[in-house]
Amino acid sequence: MRRREVAREIRSAREKLTSTSGLERAFDYELVRVYAQYRSGAVIPLALLGLAIAGTSALWVPPLIAALWGACLMGAVALSMFATRRFLAQDPEAVTVSLWRRYFMVCEVVQSTSWALMILVGTTPGARTFVLFGLVIVAAVATMLAATLPAAAVAALIPLNVAALSLLALSQDMDTAMLVAMTVGGQIFFMGLARRVYASTVGALKSQAEKDAIFGELEQAKANSDEARRRAEEANLAKSRFLATMSHELRTPLNAILGFSEVMKNEVFGAHIAPSYKEYASDIHDSGLHLLNLINEILDLSRIEAGRYELNEEAIQLGYAVDECRHMVGLRARSKGQTFHEFIDDTLPRLWADERALRQIVLNLLSNAVKFTPPGGEITIKVGWTSSGGQYVSVRDSGPGIPEDELGTVMSSFGRGSLAIKTAEQGSGLGLPIVKGLVDLHGGNFVLKSKPREGTEVVVTFPASRVMDALPALDLPSEETPDRSIEPIAEVKRGRAAARAA
Structure with a gap:
């Protein structure tokens, strides 16, 4: 202006x-x-x-x-x-x-x-x-x-x-x-x-x-806005076509690479003459898995941004899903000497959500916590009620934290904080954007709190509309006062039995 x-x-x-x-x-x-x-x-x-x-x-x-x-x-x-x-x-x-x-x-x-x-x-x-x-x-x-x-x-x-x-x-x-x-x-x-x-x-x-x-x-x-929108739509269409083509073109050779490298790593057809070949096969397999995970993350983020991610919703026990995800990353945490502190409310009712998306949200949060927490650090997991009647998942680590001016960077695609780059292994920078996109699809809220040298906390909340309240018990008639409404049904059953006997 x-x-x-x-x-x-x-x-x-x-x-x-x-x-x-x-x-x-x-x-x-x-x-x-x-x-x-x-x-x-x-x-x-x-x-x-x-x-x-x-x-x-x-x-x-x-x-x-x-x-x-x-x-x-x-x-x-x-x-x-x-x-x-x-x-x-x-x-x-x-x-x-x-x-x-x-x-x-x-x-x-x-x-x-x-x-x-x-x-x-x-x-x-x-x-x-x-x-x-x-x-x-x-x-x-x-x-x-x-x-x-x-x-x-x-x-x-x-x-x-x-x-x-x-x-x-x-x-x-x-x-x-x-x-x-x-x-x-x-x-x-x-x-x-x-x-x-x-x-x-x-x-x-x-x-x-x-x-x-x-x-x-x-x-x-x-x-200018119409022209920019037209170009953005064309670019988005070109991106979708590119990703659809490249996902097929990359996954096909990756499956062969993963399969053959796993065969060589496990020495299915005999031991290697040189021991270093087994290490090379293991490196090839790990690199292929990393590339496959990166391709899947890019495709998931693209579907979320394009509004084409479909939720297959069902009743899920949030605490049980979080505990399973904690077991999946537990091996990596133990290898780094990290300790989990869990505060999970077992009385929570089921949540109406996409199980795959929910597990992906929790796994991404726990993987980031394990990745950016130094050896011997602590990770705190909380699952409980929100003040509005919804449910929440909180993951807090004791890692290096994120400066306030970099919070927007880490929430962008392929964005990584400067302290995290220096002190932790490299990542794709797609974990948090995918988590936020999946949470938005569920109508929830995503909050990132972090300060340098004080750790990071991520809180994901699900609205009360997705909490499945238990249905009240049926008021069945007592034996002393039989329900007359079931007599016609009994008569029909006796008539069918007599017909079968004849």
């Missing part, structure tokens, strides 16, 4: 430097366009106002003079109408804004001068009052219509002010002086009001420009 703000400010500054009004170039055109629309829409009201004033002025001047003044005014209004409509009809890209701004200023001067000629009517006190009143109305209309072009508004007021002040040459009485002063003051007030309208219009244009920019950025971001 900061980068976009800086880019927007630089673009705005460049636009202002190349503009003639100190605003962005797009605002220059918009202000002139708004002026042209206002003037074009006010042609008929201005013509009617001019005809009304010309007709009324016939009360003080000969009708011919009034008619000539009206014709002159209609010509100025027609000139302004022709100019504004011609401007609106042009392509915005081909418009020279500065030229049209000067042209509209000339039109304003011509039209205001035509309105100012109404002072020819002001030969009597009543006529002077009428003329000053008309000049105030025209000044208000001109400043509001030309508010988006301040220079044009000023140009429109100059002839009107000159006309109002010229009436002082015809009469020096106090009433005329007061009326002229009020007229000039009103025109100045309208000029200030026009500045406020101009500022409001500029603010509205800026707001609209910001909205347009935001909409443009949103559309661009949506287009």
Whole structure:
């Protein structure tokens, strides 16, 4: 966002430097366009106002003079109408804004001068009052219509002010002086009001420009997102095809490698001439098993990420499954002198879950604990109830721990902590992501707690909705009050027995 703000400010500054009004170039055109629309829409009201004033002025001047003044005014209004409509009809890209701004200023001067000629009517006190009143109305209309072009508004007021002040040459009485002063003051007030309208219009244009920019950025971001999603879908499809192909292509030779290496390791067809051959066969077999396990982990993680991992759910005793997994890793733990501490609640009811996935979760957690716990360390296993009625499995070790800034790394695919790399055997970095994915599929929660030199604890919780509550005992009828509902069944049985005997 900061980068976009800086880019927007630089673009705005460049636009202002190349503009003639100190605003962005797009605002220059918009202000002139708004002026042209206002003037074009006010042609008929201005013509009617001019005809009304010309007709009324016939009360003080000969009708011919009034008619000539009206014709002159209609010509100025027609000139302004022709100019504004011609401007609106042009392509915005081909418009020279500065030229049209000067042209509209000339039109304003011509039209205001035509309105100012109404002072020819002001030969009597009543006529002077009428003329000053008309000049105030025209000044208000001109400043509001030309508010988006301040220079044009000023140009429109100059002839009107000159006309109002010229009436002082015809009469020096106090009433005329007061009326002229009020007229000039009103025109100045309208000029200030026009500045406020101009500022409001500029603010509205800026707001609209910001909205347009935001909409443009949103559309661009949506287009980028759609393109990224399309590429991600293509990459995911290619990955799935690759894994499906490579799993078959790798497992087929791996089965042969594992089989023949196991035959040679166990010396099924006789002892090796060189004892080192048996060690080589054992190394080949162990490497093949490691590669096969890695392939299986990659495939499991890919299925989980793609949402294609199907759960075969059944009723499972969580404590019993954890104890079995502990026995499976017990040999490795004893070889390193590690000690298990088990706190398993044997009264837990069964859990509705996928047994293979559950065992994989526990085995991965226990394998990591054994792998990263130093010789002579301790591993604590807890299985019990959660506060919400679910069940949990906790595995805590006394290993090197994980720094807080590396917790996100170890939870990513192929991610490993720096301390674990230095102090333990290398792993694939897929164990914890697979565990979290399987826990999420069960609707559970995965929590990793670790601090350097304080060990690591992983807590996996299963929701209460997966806990199978024991059904209540059936209320069977006693022998003293036999249930009449079973008599028809007994009759049917006796009838079938009699039929078989016959």
